[in-house]
Amino acid sequence: MHAALALINNASRRPGRPSARLLAVSKTRDATTIAAMAAAGQQAFGENYVQEALPKIDALRSLGLEWHLIGHLQSNKADAAARAFDWVQTVDRAKLVPALARHRPLDLPPLNVLVQVNIDDEASKHGCHPGEVEALAAAIAGAPRLRLRGLMAIPSPDPDITRRRSAFRAMSALFDTLASRYPGIDTLSMGMSEDFVEAIEEGATLVRIGSALFGARPVKQEPNA
Ligand SMILES: *Cc1c(COP(=O)(O)O)cnc(C)c1O
DSSP: OHHHHHHHHHHTOBTTBOOOEEEEEOTTOOHHHHHHHHHTTOOEEEESOHHHHHHHHHHTGGGOOEEEEOSOOOGGGHHHHHHHOSEEEEEOSTTHHHHHHHHSOTTSOOEEEEEEEOSSSSSOOOSBOGGGHHHHHHHHHTSTTEEEEEEEEOOOOOSOHHHHHHHHHHHHHHHHHHHHHOTTOOEEEOOOTTTHHHHHHTTOSEEEESHHHHOOOSSOOOTTO
């Protein structure tokens, strides 16, 4: 576990720029496993399901970890997500914005938000169309209690790495365009166990890694199920 953490952190260095951040994807892992990873120095964890995450976030509260929601967010879970998470990476429709803003508790810092983009328009059923990013970003930037931090994508797991690379490159271009409008944004979340090296080369500032860190998951899950 510690060796994988060191390897990935090492691979996340970017010449002349800050290292990409590592988000440890802890879906299906129990609180004890997460606590061990935290003891090895990992601070940020990603979960796909609000219901699965809540008891872990509760159990590990004393560790002061940073929690990211990286799975599809149903509107009826926006309340719980806004209370429990530090980041929601999967805002892909306007309806979620006021729901998250309304429920973000006043005694917590603003909720960090990424716009999820459906960059290859194929396999993934979630994420907004690239043409919708600007309007969604404006809604988030204008909402109280939310802080726009950037973009997230889950390109379809094409075995052809050059195809995935071009999806990463398209995300980078979208990110640069958005950053000229919102200079405060700093996060481009893309790349998983299989392709994080390529994602970093193409501009990822945060990679989401599960199996390469914790080992294979017991049951194969769709990233966005
Ligand atoms: C599961 C998941 C990951 C991590 O996948 P690995 O292949 O295990 O690294 C990253 N992002 C999302 C959105 C996921 O659902």
